[in-house]
Amino acid sequence: xxxxxxxxxxxxxxRIAAHLKTENFVVDRAAxxxxxxxxxxxxxxxxxxxxxGLPKIDGVTVLKGWRAQAANLPVLVLTARDGWPDKVASFKxxxxxxxxxxxxxxxxxxxxxxxxxRASGHAGAQIACGxxxxxxxxxxxxxxxxxxxxxxLEWRVxxxxxxxxxxxxxxxxxxxxxxxxxxxxxxxxLEVIVARLRRKIGADHIETVxxxxxxxxxxxxxx
Amino acid sequence: xxxxxxxxTPPDAxxxxxxxxxxxxxxxxxxxxxxxxxxxxxxVFVGATMAASAGVFWFAVSHVVREQVDQQLDVQxxxxxxxxxxxxxxxxxxxxxxxxxxxxxxxxxWQIDTPGGRLISPPPRxxxxxxxxxxxxxxxxxxxxxxxxxxxxxxxxxxxGDRGERPRRPIDLAMEDHAGPALYLRRQDAMVEGRSVTLIxxxxxxxxxxxxxxxxxxxxxxxLLLGLMLTLGTLLQVRLGLRPLRRLTxxxxxxxxxxxxxxxxAQLRELQPLTAEIxxxxxxxxxxxxxxxxxxxxxxxxxxxxxxxxTLALDREKDPDGALGxxxxxxxxxxxxxxxxxxxxxxxxxxxxxxxxxxxxxxxLALLPRLHAGRRVTADIAGMKxxxxxxxxxxxxxxxxxxxDNAFKWAASAIAVTAAREGGMITLxxxxxxPGIARERRAEVLxxxxxxxxxxxxxxFGLSIAEELVTLYGGRLALETSPLGGLRVRLTLPAAxxxxxx
Numbered sequence: 112x113x114x115x116x117x118x119x120x121x122x123x124x125x126r127i128a129a130h131l132k133t134e135n136f137v138v139d140r141a142a143x144x145x146x147x148x149x150x151x152x153x154x155x156x157x158x159x160x161x162x163x164g165l166p167k168i169d170g171v172t173v174l175k176g177w178r179a180q181a182a183n184l185p186v187l188v189l190t191a192r193d194g195w196p197d198k199v200a201s202f203k204x205x206x207x208x209x210x211x212x213x214x215x216x217x218x219x220x221x222x223x224x225x226x227x228x229r230a231s232g233h234a235g236a237q238i239a240c241g242x243x244x245x246x247x248x249x250x251x252x253x254x255x256x257x258x259x260x261x262x263x264l265e266w267r268v269x270x271x272x273x274x275x276x277x278x279x280x281x282x283x284x285x286x287x288x289x290x291x292x293x294x295x296x297x298x299x300x301l302e303v304i305v306a307r308l309r310r311k312i313g314a315d316h317i318e319t320v321x322x323x324x325x326x327x328x329x330x331x332x333x334x
Numbered sequence: 335x336x337x338x339x340x341x342x343t344p345p346d347a348x349x350x351x352x353x354x355x356x357x358x359x360x361x362x363x364x365x366x367x368x369x370x371x372x373x374x375x376x377x378v379f380v381g382a383t384m385a386a387s388a389g390v391f392w393f394a395v396s397h398v399v400r401e402q403v404d405q406q407l408d409v410q411x412x413x414x415x416x417x418x419x420x421x422x423x424x425x426x427x428x429x430x431x432x433x434x435x436x437x438x439x440x441x442x443x444w445q446i447d448t449p450g451g452r453l454i455s456p457p458p459r460x461x462x463x464x465x466x467x468x469x470x471x472x473x474x475x476x477x478x479x480x481x482x483x484x485x486x487x488x489x490x491x492x493x494x495g496d497r498g499e500r501p502r503r504p505i506d507l508a509m510e511d512h513a514g515p516a517l518y519l520r521r522q523d524a525m526v527e528g529r530s531v532t533l534i535x536x537x538x539x540x541x542x543x544x545x546x547x548x549x550x551x552x553x554x555x556x557x558l559l560l561g562l563m564l565t566l567g568t569l570l571q572v573r574l575g576l577r578p579l580r581r582l583t584x585x586x587x588x589x590x591x592x593x594x595x596x597x598x599x600a601q602l603r604e605l606q607p608l609t610a611e612i613x614x615x616x617x618x619x620x621x622x623x624x625x626x627x628x629x630x631x632x633x634x635x636x637x638x639x640x641x642x643x644x645t646l647a648l649d650r651e652k653d654p655d656g657a658l659g660x661x662x663x664x665x666x667x668x669x670x671x672x673x674x675x676x677x678x679x680x681x682x683x684x685x686x687x688x689x690x691x692x693x694x695x696x697x698x699l700a701l702l703p704r705l706h707a708g709r710r711v712t713a714d715i716a717g718m719k720x721x722x723x724x725x726x727x728x729x730x731x732x733x734x735x736x737x738x739d740n741a742f743k744w745a746a747s748a749i750a751v752t753a754a755r756e757g758g759m760i761t762l763x764x765x766x767x768x769p770g771i772a773r774e775r776r777a778e779v780l781x782x783x784x785x786x787x788x789x790x791x792x793x794x795f796g797l798s799i800a801e802e803l804v805t806l807y808g809g810r811l812a813l814e815t816s817p818l819g820g821l822r823v824r825l826t827l828p829a830a831x832x833x834x835x836x
Contacts, residue, residue: 120639126646162694164635191638192631193670193699194677195735196728202701213642213666 112227112270113137113288115159117147117173118189118227119166123212127160130216133313134250135266136223137291148241151177155287156184157227159273160219161206163190163197178205185226189214224248238273241314241316241329245273254312264289268304272317272327282324368579369572376568384561388553393471395549400542407535414533418526424450426531432455441517441538445507448531454507507534518542578602581639582609589616592688592724592830627679627728630673637669654754674799682726683806688830689730691721691753691760698731698738699751706742713751721753721760722830725807733803736796737764737811737823744768748818759809760829768820776813797823 114136118124121142128138139156141147144165151159151173159177163170174186185208188201193211201209207230208222228247229234236248244253252259252269261269267289272280286301303323309317318326410432413455417429426448433456436442440753446453516539523532588594596616600609641662648659692715699711723730741749745766753762771779780801800809809827816822 120643123639123643123646126643130646164631191634191636191642193634193673194728194732195739196731197631199694199697199701199731202704203697207704212638213645213662216646323368 112138112223113155114155114223114250114269115139115141115147115150115154115156115184117141117144117159117161117165117170119143119162119164127216127219131220131223132263132291134220135263135270136220137267137289144170144173146172148176151182151184152180155284157288158223158230159184159186160189160223162185163188163192163201171200174201174204175204185230187219187222189219189227220250221248224250228274233274235256238276240273240276240327241313243273243312243316245270247274259311261308264304265308265311266303269308269312269327272325274330279320279326280324285324335339338600364607369576372576373568376572377565380561380564380568381800384557388550388630390536390545390559391557392550395546395553396542399545403518403541404520406436406519406539410535410605411520411522411533414444414446414535415522415526415531417522418446418448418453418531418533418607419516420448420450420527424448424617426451426453428453436537436541438537440537441541441707443507443517444535446531448526448529450529507536578605578782591723591828601758623680623682630676630680633676634669634673637673638666641669642664643686669714671795674795675802678799678802678806681729681732681803682804683729683808685816687724687726688724689727690719691723691730691762692716694727694734695751695753698735702738702742705739706745708747709745709749710743710747711749711751716809718753721755723760724828724830729803729807731823733800733827734762737798737825740767741766741821741823744820745772746820750818755829758829759826762825762827764823764825765816765818766820767816767818770815770820771813780811780813800825 112135114277116124116128116138118127118140119142124140128140131138139150139154141150145167145267147159147161147165150156151283157267158180161170161174165173168176170188170190174188176267177184177186179195186206187208187210188206189210189212190201198209207226210219210222224247225236228238233247236246237243238247239254243259245251246253247270250270252266252273267316271285271288273281282301289301289304305317305319316328318328320326399743415430415433417432419427419429421427424684426446428446434442437455443569444455444591457506470511507517517536518539518541519534521532521534521537525531578601582597582600585594589597596613597609600606615692645659645662645666653659695713695718696715697713699713703709703711725733738749738751745768748767750765751762752765753760755761780798796809797813804811804825804827807827809825811826812824814822
């Protein structure tokens, strides 16, 4: 899951980013409204965390700009302003959730996961596909009722496929959602990760659609 | 369950009365009016002018009339003097009769006193009995043929008892002791044939006053007519002259109740500085409010962002027993309360604005279910489209947001919102089916915002902020028991007439 973190306070942004990474999020940061507006409309994110009090362009304007340019990623507004007019303005501009500073980072993670899950069209917290169950709220995988141990990259790939099960995901899009900018793509190329995942969950659950990408499926009997 | 089962007023509500009063619209019983002042002054002036002119007229007419009478009397006296002679015995006699008009009428008399006796005018031929007397017609006094009637100076009576009960005796003009109407006298002392004589001629006092009174008879209505026209003119002048002021007052009231944003530029030179200044003050107020709000937003950002960093930095290693975390939490709560109170201070109460209730409610009711899942809301928002709050939009959002958030927070499953206009107020009922608030705790909940060092996390704080804002706007917030089983918040806010505010 790739998140765009828009926060002008470096210290806070670094702490949030660090924490989100431990929760298997891929974090891109923007420190001002201009960068945020650009990033949100040109790159692919699963979710955005947006501060309202930003330099250059304020948060509500950034949000309106995203929505005006059809960037329909779910947005959580994370702000120090807790007045209702700010909440109303944020939601009218297209926000999906609102969290006021200071906050518990666990709550931020839960809300971000919920936003991503709902944006993918899943109403319930648990998503099942064949023998696999993904708790999108807690971020855990089970296979045949047993916890599945995954590396961070494996988790990212599988959660991404899981949220869009039975749908072909473009290879490049998948890579965008999985890799940090500085990640070592070589040793952990997408093919390698997919191969490892196939070993863990069963080879027939991840289909390779040549020239396009990958698809997670419940299996031959289900499709 | 009766909707008005108790007043549910916080005990300190009385202490906030002045705030309510100041937020009320200007009272219509504003003592004296400019129109009244102008009218009164003009009427006093018109009245005084009328009285003075009537007086002057009266004086002029009386003067002219008196001159005429004097002239008549003097002519008579001169004629009498010329006709007076004395016989051998020294008794006075006149060469001709002196009953020429007007000396043939009552009150027009003459008298000549000489050492040898007295001559008086003959009785009137057609006597006009003086008012109040009903004597039969006929000569009042025994007539003397021809010349003036000689009378003994000391004659005690004259034909006693032969006519009525009152003795008729000639009037002694020198003494003027008679029972008839008052007389106006002219007298002249002269020497005739070496004898000193006194000639007196009289006219009835009425001869002086009646013509003047007659003149007043047409003068007075004329003056009154003049006064009436002046009064009408004054009223018209006050009415038309003060119309721009009344229009200005109407516009100010329209701003107050939120029906318009600024005053129209004045057409009159005298009013231009006033309207310009009022508009400037309104602009300034708005700018300052925006600046203050921005300042508070920045303050919130500046304080809460490092606090958020601090909270994130505290993990199990650095804060094993959670003490530091609790400290950060207390800091957060104080900051939240102070900022909420500061926001309240930066409310636009009293500036005048109209906010449509329906869209605010629609926004909030679209937003809140996302923050609190699993709640069902019933609200007839379409039915509220004619309801306008006399309240700035941001403040309306703050008030309703806090109240609805509280309802969503506590509701088990259902929230109901109803609104109705009652006279100049809009009453909004927010019901939930949550646990409610115990009757004895309700006042305390509304007061929570006042007591800053109390640490009730979140609980009811929104209610107290809403209550304070509502009070600033001259409204009321009451906590009751809901028919749904939980809390009913009864919010009363002044209604705005229309929503054309800019």
